[in-house]
Amino acid sequence: MAHVTIDRVSKDYQAGVRAVDSVSIDIADSEFIVLVGPSGCGKSTLLRMVAGLETITEGEIGIGGRVINHVDPADRDIAMVFQNYALYPHMTVRNNMAYGLKNRGMNRADIEKRVAEAAAILRLQDYLERRPRQLSGGQRQRVAMGRAIVREPAAFLFDEPLSNLDAKLRVDMRGEIKQLQKRLGTTSIYVTHDQLEAMTMADRIVVLNGGRIEQIGTPLDVYRQPQSAFVASFIGSPAMNLITARGESGNLVIGDQTVVMDGAMTVPDGPVTLGVRAEDMKPADHGATAHLELAIDYVEELGAGRLVHGHVGDARLALSTPSGEPLSDLLPIVFDRQRLHLFDTATGRRL
């Protein structure tokens, strides 16, 4: 257990190609940090630098107060769970878990004890003598976890550990990993490109884009106060509606319609990117004044509710409504105006 500091860390694979660009994160003891971002944004690279599998081009990484830039991976006191599990195919489950301990010269009795404990936690007792080949995907995943747990490291590093599992199992394992981490209290860095995994598991989310940090914050922070249009579009499902609008004397103009703000938030004059989540709009009640009239294109029935897709001028919008009566072609809608997000059209930063 330890805090991890990542201080202005950069990585160039070749000269001029930045995979990670001046990233700083302070990770508290016992914290569960999730690095999330689209493919190629440098999540794995950052994690592998913490693990010692990639060299650090610039900056410093510390674990438990010790700078580990030039420390061998084995001596960093970390354990890593890989996407394809990387179990040793010729070793039994028991030996897979014990291997790292043996190499560290731990005595047999202690190894036995730790393996037994880990196996009990992960419900692997019946599989200890099997080879990885003879296990299901979920069981292999748990062995990979076991291999990390037995080491009792200062930090766990996970690189998309669930992405090889089917959807149902992924949800189960998500909960299991989270619980386990809470119980062990081990500082964890978890890489995923799945925003839902990030939302459900993280104490704090780090959203990466093109090697840079877009935002760091708790899941709710990131969801409610996205600091950039990128974060807004990446976090949450369905994705936040991002449409071009114009500020005119405190009100928002979308297409040929004007949303009257009544000072609910300050709108600068000129073009802005408006972000609004599907659940922050609803059909206007009868008689109430609508903010906007949406021309409906099609409706997705989801069971618990439905997702209505439509447009205002060129701007496309989706809102969620309860399932129910059929909708007319033109739907008057109201916004939850406090929950609108405005972003600079050029930089994408929150206004």
Added chain:
Amino acid sequence: MHRTKFFDHVILLAGVFLMIAPVVVAFMTSTHAAAEIHRDGLMLTWGGHFDETYREVLTRQGGFTGKVTGARMVMNSFILGIGFAAGKIVLSMLAAYAIVYFRFRLGVVFFWMIFTTLLLPLEVRILPSYEVMTKLGLVNTYTGLIVPLLASATGTFFFRQFFKSVPDELLEAARIDGAGPFKFFIDILIPLSRTMIAAIFIIMFVYGWNQYLWPMLMTNDESFYTLVRGIKQILLVWIGSQIPDYNEAFAMAILAMLPPVLVVVIFQSWFIKGLTESDK
């Protein structure tokens, strides 16, 4: 799936017959007396002299100096075959390990240098090699017989391909688990290469067992004779009107054939596994 039909069997049987027939003939002939063979040629029937001939071949002190027995030749052949195979595997695994897992200057160049020697058969370098061995005083030693042939482009190439197919994450997991280069090689790579090792062992064992030219150059002391050379030797003993011991030559040929056949038959499932699938 394709169902085997009558005609398929005919083709296979024809193939089997073509391959097996000469062996059967050799074996049958070896059970006849030398004079009979000299008079009647090859035999397809049982001659009844199996015991005597084979005992004779294995135990009689033969050769010019009269100190080499068939059993001794069998042993020499084994030493050559096993030494050859084991040595080649050790050497080519280490070479492939270096090429695949270590970045060193000109690594690729070295690989291609090794690779192109595939094009050079032993015969091309046989005289220089002989020269070197003579200078080192290694003529008539097992070392001289085995060591010059150990470098193996084929083996290195196969192991290189195999190592390259091992996922990088395995190496990374091992590094985090505290396994250095040596431990990784011993604990992870070698066990993973088991089937590959078996396959290469078989190929190399048979290759070593069948060596003829090199042993002939390197050894003139009869106690180093291998079976393959022994056959030739028997046919050379043609003193005056004496008939060569055809039966013994055939018996020796059968003996020379036996171990490679056994090795292949016993290890064939491993062999195929090693060349086709990987245990990852």
